[in-house]
Amino acid sequence: MDVDTRLLRYFAAVADEGNLSRAAERLFVSQPTLTKQIRQLERALGAVLFTRSRAGMALTEAGRALAARVPELLAGWDEVAAETRRAAGRASRVLRVGFLASAANEATRRIIVAFRERRPDWRVEMVQSSWGDPTAGLAGGGVGAALVRLPFPGQDGLRVEELFSEPRLLAVHSAHPLAARDRVDFAELLDEPFVAAPVETGAWRDFWLASERRGGRPPVVGAVTDQPDAWLSAIANGDGVALAPESAARFYARPGITYLPVDGVEPTRVGVAWTAAGDADAVVRDFVACCLEVRTGA
Amino acid sequence: MDVDTRLLRYFAAVADEGNLSRAAERLFVSQPTLTKQIRQLERALGAVLFTRSRAGMALTEAGRALAARVPELLAGWDEVAAETRRAAGRASRVLRVGFLASAANEATRRIIVAFRERRPDWRVEMVQSSWGDPTAGLAGGGVGAALVRLPFPGQDGLRVEELFSEPRLLAVHSAHPLAARDRVDFAELLDEPFVAAPVETGAWRDFWLASERRGGRPPVVGAVTDQPDAWLSAIANGDGVALAPESAARFYARPGITYLPVDGVEPTRVGVAWTAAGDADAVVRDFVACCLEVRTGA
DNA sequence: CACATCCATGCCGCCAGGCTATAGAAGCAG
DNA sequence: CTGCTTCTATAGCCTGGCGGCATGGATGTG
Numbered sequence: 001m002d003v004d005t006r007l008l009r010y011f012a013a014v015a016d017e018g019n020l021s022r023a024a025e026r027l028f029v030s031q032p033t034l035t036k037q038i039r040q041l042e043r044a045l046g047a048v049l050f051t052r053s054r055a056g057m058a059l060t061e062a063g064r065a066l067a068a069r070v071p072e073l074l075a076g077w078d079e080v081a082a083e084t085r086r087a088a089g090r091a092s093r094v095l096r097v098g099f100l101a102s103a104a105n106e107a108t109r110r111i112i113v114a115f116r117e118r119r120p121d122w123r124v125e126m127v128q129s130s131w132g133d134p135t136a137g138l139a140g141g142g143v144g145a146a147l148v149r150l151p152f153p154g155q156d157g158l159r160v161e162e163l164f165s166e167p168r169l170l171a172v173h174s175a176h177p178l179a180a181r182d183r184v185d186f187a188e189l190l191d192e193p194f195v196a197a198p199v200e201t202g203a204w205r206d207f208w209l210a211s212e213r214r215g216g217r218p219p220v221v222g223a224v225t226d227q228p229d230a231w232l233s234a235i236a237n238g239d240g241v242a243l244a245p246e247s248a249a250r251f252y253a254r255p256g257i258t259y260l261p262v263d264g265v266e267p268t269r270v271g272v273a274w275t276a277a278g279d280a281d282a283v284v285r286d287f288v289a290c291c292l293e294v295r296t297g298a
Numbered sequence: 299m300d301v302d303t304r305l306l307r308y309f310a311a312v313a314d315e316g317n318l319s320r321a322a323e324r325l326f327v328s329q330p331t332l333t334k335q336i337r338q339l340e341r342a343l344g345a346v347l348f349t350r351s352r353a354g355m356a357l358t359e360a361g362r363a364l365a366a367r368v369p370e371l372l373a374g375w376d377e378v379a380a381e382t383r384r385a386a387g388r389a390s391r392v393l394r395v396g397f398l399a400s401a402a403n404e405a406t407r408r409i410i411v412a413f414r415e416r417r418p419d420w421r422v423e424m425v426q427s428s429w430g431d432p433t434a435g436l437a438g439g440g441v442g443a444a445l446v447r448l449p450f451p452g453q454d455g456l457r458v459e460e461l462f463s464e465p466r467l468l469a470v471h472s473a474h475p476l477a478a479r480d481r482v483d484f485a486e487l488l489d490e491p492f493v494a495a496p497v498e499t500g501a502w503r504d505f506w507l508a509s510e511r512r513g514g515r516p517p518v519v520g521a522v523t524d525q526p527d528a529w530l531s532a533i534a535n536g537d538g539v540a541l542a543p544e545s546a547a548r549f550y551a552r553p554g555i556t557y558l559p560v561d562g563v564e565p566t567r568v569g570v571a572w573t574a575a576g577d578a579d580a581v582v583r584d585f586v587a588c589c590l591e592v593r594t595g596a
Numbered sequence: 597c598a599c600a601t602c603c604a605t606g607c608c609g610c611c612a613g614g615c616t617a618t619a620g621a622a623g624c625a626g
Numbered sequence: 627c628t629g630c631t632t633c634t635a636t637a638g639c640c641t642g643g644c645g646g647c648a649t650g651g652a653t654g655t656g
Contacts, residue, residue: 001379001438002304009300020603033645035603040643045379046440047386054602054653062386069378076374080367081299081343088345088360140299142344304613318634331614333634338612352622352633 015067019056082141098137098146102251114290130226131197134204150269153202165267169259179258186264193222193240313365317354380439396434396444400549412588428524432502443572451500463565467557477556484562491520491538
């Protein structure tokens, strides 16, 4: 029989959560959709996978058998898709490099120029990711290397080299009372609503909320965004303030947004990341070498 | 990204055939459908998988990378689905037994009774397959054992025990000139149109066409069917004649069909088959033991 | 007993998979 | 050289599936 990996992901989420409503929320679909999709998978397989009750969804023996194997199936497909993309890139001599927001700022250009000098018959294709994926595409296998902001979830499973750091500023809408200040201390911001990254980005979101500087107090979240333009709009609309790299004042200068120096928060660090498999790839190694070369020269 | 195994099967067929039109025919979809589905897979992956030309579809480097891995992905899913079904069967103490047409004739009943005596808390669920699948469901993993007709393609990869054999008769429609005969020699039938099984059943179809008794002459195929009722209809309609097990005169007695003894063809052999994994399954072993027990008593 | 929470069903809208018809390009045979 | 064949691609249409919302039934909780 045929199956869509989407159905398998749905199944895995329900198996993991033990509850259709929570799994639906996690998958960004409605609960009736999920109940119908799970039923369809059961019909297609000819096996009951869950027992239903007010307490939620408990796996049956067949369900446990499937739950044990589905992760490797999904991972297998992801790996094959990634290898296919890598093969496509090699064939067309294109290195796909993932990035978030402004990547490595002005250094990005110098890195690409250096790479072109080193490998004139290759070109770099910059592939933007949302903040929902702080690995900038590495996790999904669609890119060979990525320019990232540290720290981020999944970092431990990747090769990472820090390139440089830059101080962080506070971004506020221009009518905000703090906009007239020369600088602000983070301690003054504990009750300010913040524009945050999605919850599933974990440590990355905590970093940009400066959670470890809040003395255990939870942040006030005014909006959640995962792309720069949405983030800028939320700030300009007064939904919240945000910590931003210093370069944002140059790369994201926007009417209605003021950037202020802020004391009491660590600088943000920019790095280059790649997968362990990239170690065996001379093209990826060359790209990383160019990043490190540009770092030294900066 | 998500993918449907149907798309991967389509890709594999095109990769194998090198031609959309032939692959479409093999997959029982139209050529425009296939061209659209392959394009969609390429868009989803972000990689060109084929170069197109009047000569057909040639794999690119990315296509070759994918083609190398897709069979194991598809086999992996099939195996997981089969294991899930087996787990479901164990949980509900149901042994699913595949069969074709009349299974093991009257012996079927005796086998099931014997199995019930041996394992009173279990039951047998008989699962019919079409002749398109002479393994009677074993290949797809939906059954734990199967009552089969020998020989059949895929047999070498399974465990098989012959149970008994029976002579073959000729089935003709009652207005056929041969219907009045007491018996017929196969040599007289070389120019008769035959009702055949699907081409992809290979050796099984050859067996039922008695191909090795035709001195190299290709059979005349009047119709192709894959289920008993369609087969009987085709014979009764005069589309062709067919070799049939002797038991067909009892199990498929039909107005308008006459069964005649025929000389010059081997008898048909009935067997029980199961997968190598079944050796480790005590329930499957017991079922096979019951089959052998009934064979001895026959 | 009222409410909350869980899963299931019904209905609707939109989109995807499949079809037929047909077009364009290119190779082949006469 | 021309007509035909064969290959893939596109357009338009139809039907079924995916997803939503509204709501129902069952059950646990305060």
